[in-house]
Amino acid sequence: MLATANLRFQYNNSKTFNFQDLEIGDGEHLLLVGPSGIGKTTLLHLLGGLLKPLSGGIKIAETDITQLSTIQLDHFRGQHLGFVFQKSHFVNSLSVLENLLLIQSLASRKVDRTVAFDLLKKLDIADQASMKVMKLSQGQQQRASIAMALINRPAVVLADEPTSSLDDSNCTKVMQLLRDQCDINDSHLVVITHDQRVISGFEKVVSL
Amino acid sequence: MNMLLLSWKNVVARPLSSALSILLIALGVGLISMIILLGSQIQEKFEQNMKGVDMVVGAKGSPLQLILSAVFQIDSPTGNIPISAVEQLTKNRLVANTIPLSYGDTFQGHRIVGTDSSYIGLFDAEVLHGRVWNTPMEVTLGAEVAERLDLDIGDQFLGAHGLQEGGEDHEEAAYSVVGILGRTNAVIDQLIVTDTESVWQVHHHEENQEGEREITALLVKFRSPMGLVTLPRKINQNTNLQAAVPAFEISRLVGLLGMGIDTVSVIGIIIIVMAGVSMFISLYSALNDRRYEMALMRCYGASAFKLVRLVINESLLVTIAGLMMGLVLSRLGVVIISAISESSYHYALDQLSIIPEELRLLAFTLLTGLVAAIIPAIQVYQVNISKNLSNS
16 A cells, blocks of 8 residues: 655755655554654655655555655645645635535545544544634643545555654553544555654654 | 735735735826826817817907807806907808807806807707707706706706806896707716807896997808918907807817826836836745745746746735726726816816726736846746855
């Protein structure tokens, strides 16, 4: 489903990152752990096509995304990827529900209020559906951003430190939610973190 | 969620700065479009009423005043002239025809003009009801007069002395309505037209010491352009009369008006440019907070072009909202000014549809909106997704 080979990356003339090859099979989720500065976020952005590698290949859903043009990459992300960032980002002028509808339409999917609302219900933030995202609490915002990552049923969900701003109980809940929803959607979850609390429950853990 | 709706929501999400930009555009567009509308209509009115009048002969005084009073019926006359003084002129071989005018009385603010039936022909006015007068004290009404004063054939009224309302009535002689003219959109719509003889009857004292009869002005049409070259100068130098050429006087007046129009237009353009700057600042500063959401939309499949269109749409939406408001404001202004000019000059300026000069204004304003969005659009195009979404 997802495989990398000889992935190398360099920010302008600074040190070069050499990443070990990764592979996720059907039904697998992947946890990437490692200390700060080792290039975890860089690797996640490479997997998401947000950065271009110096060399090497990244295969997602039978496509080598390093070969895609910028516009093809934009389209590919919309079709196959979901993102959860450490800090939640939204289109602030829209409500929670409208953000989901926007993501549906950006990926040229059918704009379906029912699907979006059901997802919010599963994530327990249906009551906040018509609120502006800025009015939500931190935990609610994180759940809303999970909804955004999942709304288009992507092949791969990339999560960058999804729990770092959450307390213990929320941390467990959010990780459980992410894994459960990915299972339901047949999505592969790739999480990077230095948070020791989330290690349990992943069948595949890679240390960078 | 379509992109145009998103653009609109983004505009509404910054209510104050959007409102400021919209107001500035509305003000600039409103000013310019109002001045364009008024200018074109005033010029049109002048030309309509000047048709067929090459020269006006009247008493000495200001030539512009003579033209305004005799041709457009919006100023006081310069005085009266003895009819014998112009008899010779009427027979001049350079003169095609002449129309005598005697005025000075009004009825409820509408001027009563003594003339002959060729005055009606000057405006190609048709008699809608009744007929043209054929004996003194019979009058034919302009379309607007009949409508406003609700007069009909057979009605009688007394003329009041003077051009201002509230003058003393001429009680000894009543006019009776025998006909109503169709609408011409020229000055005759506002006039009560009668025979020159009627005015003499009402003002039997209006004969000079020698008992000569007088008129107020004489409209002259030349047989050839030669008349224009020689006659006005000859009259002005050799007689006690004054000759004025409407085309000259009005082009001088329009020149003066034009300067006013240019000044207001420049002010309007400056306001529109300021609106452009305000839109630029609004978009640019908002973009700082919106870098994340731009990066986010790229993550979910939006191409850089799509985001560029989003920003341009936001600017154009504000511009179009301002344009609409400006056009409404200018029409409102014209309606108000028309009401004022109608009550004091009986001139209606009621052209409210979009005129070609305004299309250039619309294009200029839209272009300003577009230019205001260029730099923000470039920034959006270059947004670094990875950098804006990483933890640091």
